[in-house]
Amino acid sequence: MTAPVTAKSIGAISCHVCGLLVSSRLTTTHNARCPRCDARLHSRKVNSLSRTWALLIAAGILYVPANVYPVLTLISFGRSTTNTIMGGVIELAHSGQMVIAIIVFVASVFVPIFKIAALLFLVVSVQLRLKVQRRKRAVLYRFTEFIGRWSMIDIFMISILIGLVKLQALATVTAGPGAIAFAAVVIITMFAAMTFDPRLIWDDEGDDYDG
Amino acid sequence: MEIDKDFTYTESLIACPECDLIHSVPSIREGEQGRCVRCGALLFVRHKNSLDRSLAFALTGLMFFILANIFPLLTFEMEGQSESNRLIDGAIAFWNAGYWELGIVVFISSVVAPLAVLLVLITLLLPMQFGRSPFSPQFQIRLLTHLKPWAMSEIFILGIIVAFVKLQDFADVSVGLSLFAFVLMVAATVMAYLTLDEDALWSRLKEIRA
Numbered sequence: 385m386t387a388p389v390t391a392k393s394i395g396a397i398s399c400h401v402c403g404l405l406v407s408s409r410l411t412t413t414h415n416a417r418c419p420r421c422d423a424r425l426h427s428r429k430v431n432s433l434s435r436t437w438a439l440l441i442a443a444g445i446l447y448v449p450a451n452v453y454p455v456l457t458l459i460s461f462g463r464s465t466t467n468t469i470m471g472g473v474i475e476l477a478h479s480g481q482m483v484i485a486i487i488v489f490v491a492s493v494f495v496p497i498f499k500i501a502a503l504l505f506l507v508v509s510v511q512l513r514l515k516v517q518r519r520k521r522a523v524l525y526r527f528t529e530f531i532g533r534w535s536m537i538d539i540f541m542i543s544i545l546i547g548l549v550k551l552q553a554l555a556t557v558t559a560g561p562g563a564i565a566f567a568a569v570v571i572i573t574m575f576a577a578m579t580f581d582p583r584l585i586w587d588d589e590g591d592d593y594d595g
Numbered sequence: 596m597e598i599d600k601d602f603t604y605t606e607s608l609i610a611c612p613e614c615d616l617i618h619s620v621p622s623i624r625e626g627e628q629g630r631c632v633r634c635g636a637l638l639f640v641r642h643k644n645s646l647d648r649s650l651a652f653a654l655t656g657l658m659f660f661i662l663a664n665i666f667p668l669l670t671f672e673m674e675g676q677s678e679s680n681r682l683i684d685g686a687i688a689f690w691n692a693g694y695w696e697l698g699i700v701v702f703i704s705s706v707v708a709p710l711a712v713l714l715v716l717i718t719l720l721l722p723m724q725f726g727r728s729p730f731s732p733q734f735q736i737r738l739l740t741h742l743k744p745w746a747m748s749e750i751f752i753l754g755i756i757v758a759f760v761k762l763q764d765f766a767d768v769s770v771g772l773s774l775f776a777f778v779l780m781v782a783a784t785v786m787a788y789l790t791l792d793e794d795a796l797w798s799r800l801k802e803i804r805a
C-alpha cells in the first residue's frame with residue numbers, strides 16, 4: 385500500500401468554486417487566484433477549526449433563548465396564546481396534525497441540536513487525530529450540511545402568519561423575541577458547517593503509511 | 596500516477612472537493628456520474644444538452660417567479676372579514692413589527708436569492724446560446740456558488756404548509772394562485788441546477804472565447 389495521493393501531497397490546490405487543479409507554485413504570492421474562475425485559492429479553509437468552534441459556541445449560547453422565549457403570540461377574540469418553538473409542536477400534535485407536528489419537531493428541535501452535536505464531534509475528532517471511521521464522518525458532514533437549512537421552516541411559518549393574520553381584535557398574530565434567537569442559531573450553524581473543512585478528516589491518513 | 600512537475604494547472608486531474616484525493620478525469624457518458632473512491636462525494640455528472648436545458652428551466656422559473664408575486668399566496672377569512680398575503684408580505688410584516696433582522700433574512704432567502712439565482716443563470720447562459728461571452732462569466736459563476744445555500748424557496752413552501760395547517764384550526768383558509776406558481780418556480784429552479792453541467796459550461800466558454 386502506498387499513501388493516498390492528494391492535491392496537497394503533489395503540491396496542488398483544488399479551486400473551491402470551479403474545481404480546477406492549480407499548482408501551489410502559483411500561490412506563493414499573496415491572494416493567489418484561480419486562473420479559470422478567479423476565486424481566491426486556499427489549500428484548506430482558513431482557520432477552519434477555530435472558526436467552527438467559535439460559531440458552535442455562539443450557536444450553543446443562542447440555543448437557550450431560542451427555546452425559552454416565545455416565537456409567536458396569537459390574539460383571537462381577546463384571548464391570547466403564546467408559543468415557544470416546542471409549544472408550537474405540542475399544539476400541532478394536540479390538534480391531531482401528527483405528520484406536520486413531526487416535520488416541525490424534526491426541523492426545529494432535532495435538526496439544530498443534532499447539527500451542533502455533529503459538528504462538535506467532527507471538530508473534536510479532527511483535533512484528536514482520530515483515525516477510525518473516516519468515511520462515516522465524511523457522510524455525517526455531508527448530511528449535516530444538507531439538513532441545516534431546513535430549520536428555517538418555523539421562521540417562514542411565522543412570517544406568513546404575521547403577514548396574513550392581522551384582523552385586529554378578531555385575530556392577530558405577532559412575532560416573539562425567541563424567533564430572532566432561533567433564526568440566529570440556524571444561520572450561525574449554517575456558517576459553522578461552511579467553515580468546517582471536511583478534508584481535515586482525511587489529512588493525516590497518509591501518516592499511516594511508510595515513507 | 597504521473598504528474599507533470601511543471602504544470603500550472605491541469606484539466607486532466609481533479610481533487611475530491613471533500614477529501615482532496617486526486618482522480619484522473621474519466622470519460623463518462625451522458626447521464627452517468629462519478630463519485631470519489633475514498634469518501635463517496637459526487638465528483639462528475641454528465642448531462643445531455645446540459646446548457647440548453649438549464650437555460651430553458653431558468654427561463655421557466657423566472658416566468659413562474661413573476662406570476663408568484665402577482666397573486667395572493669393564501670387567503671384567510673374570519674367572521675366575514677378576509678385578508679390575503681403575497682410572497683413579500685412576510686418580510687414586510689417582520690420589518691414593520693420591529694424585527695428588521697428577520698425581515699432582511701426572510702426577504703433574502705425567499706425573494707432576493709431565489710430571483711438572483713434565476714437571473715444569474717439566465718444572464719450567463721442566454722448570451723452563450725448566441726455564441727457570445729457573458730459580461731463576466733467568472734464573477735457570475737462565483738456568485739451562483741455563494742447564492743445557492745441562501746435561496747430557500749423549497750423550505751418556504753413547507754413554511755406555507757405549516758402556516759396553512761395552523762390557521763385551519765380556527766378560520767377558513769384558501770390557497771391562492773401564487774402558491775401553484777411558486778411551487779412550479781421551485782421545481783424549475785431545482786431542474787435548472789440539476790441539469791447544469793459545470794464542465795460543459797467551462798468548455799463552452801473556452802470555445803466561445805477562442
Ligand SMILES: [Zn+2]
Pocket residue numbers: 399400401402403404418419420421422423
Ligand atoms: Zn476556480
Ligand SMILES: [Zn+2]
Pocket residue numbers: 611612613614615616631632633634635636
Ligand atoms: Zn473524496
